[in-house]
Amino acid sequence: MKYRTNPRNNTQISVLGFGCMRFPRTAFTINQKKTEELLTRAAEAGVNYFDTAYLYPGSEAALGKFIAKLNAEGQRDKIYVATKLPYRQCRSAEDAEKIFAEQKKLLCTDYIDYYLVHMLGDAAAFEKCRDMGIIRWLGEEKERGEIRNIGFSYHGGTAGFKELVDIYPWDFCQIQLNYMDDISQAGVAGLKYAGDAGLPVIIMEPLRSGKLVNLPQEAQDLLTREQPGYSPAEFSFRWLWNFPEVACILSGMNEAAQLEDNLNAAEHAKAGVLTEESASLYTSVKEILNAKTAVPCTGCGYCMPCPHGVDIPSVFAAYNKRCSEGFVSGMAAYITCTSLKEKSAAASACIKCGLCEKKCPQGILIRDYLDETKAVMEGLPYRLSLFIVKKFLGPRNG
Numbered sequence: 001m002k003y004r005t006n007p008r009n010n011t012q013i014s015v016l017g018f019g020c021m022r023f024p025r026t027a028f029t030i031n032q033k034k035t036e037e038l039l040t041r042a043a044e045a046g047v048n049y050f051d052t053a054y055l056y057p058g059s060e061a062a063l064g065k066f067i068a069k070l071n072a073e074g075q076r077d078k079i080y081v082a083t084k085l086p087y088r089q090c091r092s093a094e095d096a097e098k099i100f101a102e103q104k105k106l107l108c109t110d111y112i113d114y115y116l117v118h119m120l121g122d123a124a125a126f127e128k129c130r131d132m133g134i135i136r137w138l139g140e141e142k143e144r145g146e147i148r149n150i151g152f153s154y155h156g157g158t159a160g161f162k163e164l165v166d167i168y169p170w171d172f173c174q175i176q177l178n179y180m181d182d183i184s185q186a187g188v189a190g191l192k193y194a195g196d197a198g199l200p201v202i203i204m205e206p207l208r209s210g211k212l213v214n215l216p217q218e219a220q221d222l223l224t225r226e227q228p229g230y231s232p233a234e235f236s237f238r239w240l241w242n243f244p245e246v247a248c249i250l251s252g253m254n255e256a257a258q259l260e261d262n263l264n265a266a267e268h269a270k271a272g273v274l275t276e277e278s279a280s281l282y283t284s285v286k287e288i289l290n291a292k293t294a295v296p297c298t299g300c301g302y303c304m305p306c307p308h309g310v311d312i313p314s315v316f317a318a319y320n321k322r323c324s325e326g327f328v329s330g331m332a333a334y335i336t337c338t339s340l341k342e343k344s345a346a347a348s349a350c351i352k353c354g355l356c357e358k359k360c361p362q363g364i365l366i367r368d369y370l371d372e373t374k375a376v377m378e379g380l381p382y383r384l385s386l387f388i389v390k391k392f393l394g395p396r397n398g
C-alpha cells in the first residue's frame with residue numbers, strides 16, 4: 001500500500017480508503033460475514049481509512065463489529081475511522097452530541113479520527129450550524145480528544161466550496177471527484193484550492209457509483225487499445241492519484257475481486273505522472289460517456305423517498321440504460337422498476353413538489369429530467385407493456 005502525508009499533522013493515510021456506504025447485502029440486511037472478510041483483507045493489505053456515515057443504513061453498526069475485533073486485538077489505532085454528522089437532523093448542539101454518542105456506541109470506539117459535517121451545503125448552512133452551537137461543540141470534542149480531525153463533505157459547486165474552505169480552520173475535507181466531474185462539483189479547481197489551503201482532500205465517488213467501471217463497449221475498446229492491462233477502476237484512480245492534493249480515494253468495495261483490483265491499482269499510485277497523451281484519452285472516454293448519458297444521476301438515493309412513489313434513481317438509471325445499451329434493455333429496466341409495485345413508480349407519478357431537488361447532491365433538476373424521461377420512456381410501447389404486466393401479474397393501484 002502507498003500512503004500520503006496528511007499535511008495538517010504529518011500522519012500517513014493510505015491512498016485507497018474503504019467507502020462503507022454500500023456494504024454487501026443479503027436481501028434486506030448487510031451481509032456481516034462478507035463485509036468483515038472484505039474489511040479484514042483491506043486492513044491487512046494496508047488500507048487504513050474507513051469512511052461511513054450516520055445516514056448510511058446499517059453501515060456504522062457493521063463497521064463497528066469489525067472495530068470491536070480490532071479493539072480486542074489491541075489494533076484500533078491501526079485504522080482511521082471517519083463518520084459524519086447529519087446536521088440537518090439537528091436543532092441544537094445537544095442533538096449533535098446525542099447523535100455523536102450513538103455513533104461512538106455503534107462504531108465501538110471512544111473517539112472518531114475524522115468527523116465530517118455531512119453534505120455541508122454552503123456558507124449559510126455553516127452559519128446555521130454555528131448558530132446552533134454545533135461548530136463550538138465540534139471544537140470542544142476535539143479538545144477532549146473524542147474527535148481527532150474536523151472536516152466537511154461537500155457536493156455543491158466550486159465557488160461555494162471555496163467559501164467553505166475559508167470559513168473555518170478545517171482539518172480536512174471530502175469532495176466528489178473523478179474524470180467526469182473535473183469541472184462540476186468542487187472540481188479540480190476546488191481540489192487545488194483546498195490543497196493550497198493545506199487541507200488533505202478525501203475523494204468520494206471516484207467511480208461515480210460504479211458507472212466508470214461499467215464503461216460502454218466503445219470506451220472499453222478504446223481503453224483496452226490505448227492502456228492494455230488497466231482496469232476501468234485503475235484508469236479512473238490514476239487520474240485522481242496524479243493530483244498530489246488527493247490524500248485518499250474512497251472506494252465502495254463490496255466484492256473480493258473489486259477489492260483486489262483496487263489494491264493492485266493502489267500499488268501504482270503516483271502523482272504528477274500523466275502525460276498529455278494519457279490526458280487526451282480521459283477526454284475521449286469522457287466524450288463517449290457524455291454522449292450516452294441522459295441524466296447525470298449517480299444513483300445515491302439521497303432524493304428518496306419521493307412522497308408520491310417515484311423511484312427516482314431507478315427511473316433515471318433505466319433512461320440512461322436506454323441511451324447507452326439501447327431501446328430493449330432500457331425499456332425492460334423501466335418496466336421492471338416502475339410497474340411491479342403497488343403504486344406507480346414511473347416518472348409520470350411526479351406532481352412536481354420539488355422536495356427531492358432540495359436533497360440531490362448533484363444539483364440535478366429532477367422535475368425537468370422526469371418530464372424528459374416520461375416523454376421518452378412512457379410512449380405506446382410502455383403503455384402496451386403495462387397492460388400486459390397488469391393482465392398477467394394482476395392489477396396495480398395508481
Ligand code: SF4
Pocket residue numbers: 305306307308309310312349350351352353354355356357366367370
Ligand atoms: S418533485 Fe416529483 S419526484 Fe420529486 S419528490 Fe416531488 S413528486 Fe417526487
Ligand code: SF4
Pocket residue numbers: 296297298299300301302303304312313316359360361362363364366
Ligand atoms: S437524482 Fe440526485 S439524489 Fe437522486 S439518486 Fe440521482 S444523484 Fe442521487
